[in-house]
C-alpha cells in the first residue's frame with residue numbers, strides 16, 4: 445500500500461513508504477513507539493544533497509541519534525554536527541571520520557573539547573571570549589567559526605537569543621581567536637528550525653553578508669560559511685519539497701557568497717522528520733461538564749514523552765486514525781502525565797473523529813525529528829518513547 449498526501453507540493457506529493465505502512469499495520473506495540481524507515485532518511489539525504497549542491501551536509505545529530513540513521517548517513521558520505529562528547533562518540537562508533545565531525549555547540553565542557561581534539565576533531569563553534577579561551581587551551585590551533593545571532597526569524601521553532609553574538613562582538617572574536625593561536629575560518633548562524641519557505645532566509649542572509657564583508661574589510665581571511673539548519677518537515681502547513689527548498693536557499697547563498705570556499709549546511713529536522721511515525725493510543729476521551737464545547741482526548745504520549753515541540757502549540761502534528769472517514773469534531777489533546785503543562789493542543793483544538801475512544805490507535809505523522817530525544821526517562825512511570833528502525 446502506498447499512500448499519497450497532497451500538501452508538500454503538487455508535483456512532489458509526500459509518499460509514505462509502503463515498508464513503513466506495512467510494518468506499522470502488522471505490529472502490535474505495547475507502548476508509544478517511533479518507527480523510522482532508514483531508507484526514507486537516505487531518500488531525504490539525496491533530495492537535500494541535490495538541492496544543496498556544493499554545500500557539505502553536516503547532519504545535526506540531536507534531531508535523531510538512532511544508530512541506524514547515523515550508520516546509514518556515514519555510508520552515504522554525510523558529515524555530522526555534534527553537540528557533546530556523547531554525540532561525537534556515537535558518530536565515531538558508527539564509522540564517521542573525525543575530520544567529518546564538527547563540534548557545533550557554542551557551550552562546551554572543557555573536558556569534551558579535549559576529548560574531541562584528541563579524537564581528531566578540528567572544527568569548533570564559539571560565540572564568546574570564554575569559549576574561545578577554553579578551545580585555545582584544550583584544542584590549541586583548532587579551526588573555529590563564530591556563531592552570529594539571527595535577529596529576524598520566521599521559523600515555527602526559532603533558535604534566537606540563546607545562541608550567537610552580534611556583529612561587533614563577532615568581528616572582535618575573530619581577532620581574539622587569532623591572538624589565542626586559533627584559526628578563525630568563518631561564521632555560522634541558524635535561521636530557526638522549521639523555516640517553512642526558502643524565501644524566509646533572505647533577511648538573515650542579507651544581515652550575514654553585511655557582517656561578512658565588514659570582517660573581510662578588517663583583514664580577516666574568512667573561508668567557511670555554515671548556514672546551519674532550518675530545513676522544514678511537512679506537518680500541517682504546506683512546505684516546498686526538499687530539493688526545491690534547498691536549491692532556493694543555495695541560490696540565495698551563492699548570490700551573496702559565491703566566492704566563499706566552503707559552505708556547510710546542518711539539516712536536522714529536514715533530514716529525518718518525514719522518515720518517522722509515532723504509533724500511540726487513546727487512553728481516555730471525556731468531557732468535563734455537559735456544557736463542555738470540546739472533548740478532551742488523552743493519548744499515551746505527551747509533552748514529556750516525545751511531543752515537547754507542542755510547547756506553545758508551535759509544531760502542529762498530523763494525527764491519523766482508522767476512523768478518519770467518520771464525522772470529525774474539535775478536541776483538546778493532552779498527554780498522560782499528572783502535570784497540567786502536559787496539554788498538547790488547546791488554543792487551537794484538533795479535529796478528531798467523534799467515534800474515537802479509549803484503546804484506538806493514533807498515528808502521529810512525520811515525527812522522526814525532535815521526539816525521541818525530547819522524551820523524559822520515565823516521568824510519572826510512563827515509558828519513554830521507544831524507537832524502532834526498519
Ligand SMILES: *Cc1c(COP(=O)(O)O)cnc(C)c1O
Pocket residue numbers: 504506507525548549634636637638672673674675710711712713714
Ligand atoms: C539544532 C541545530 C541544527 C539543526 O536544525 P534543524 O532546524 O533541525 O535543521 C543545526 N545546527 C545547529 C548548530 C543546531 O543547534
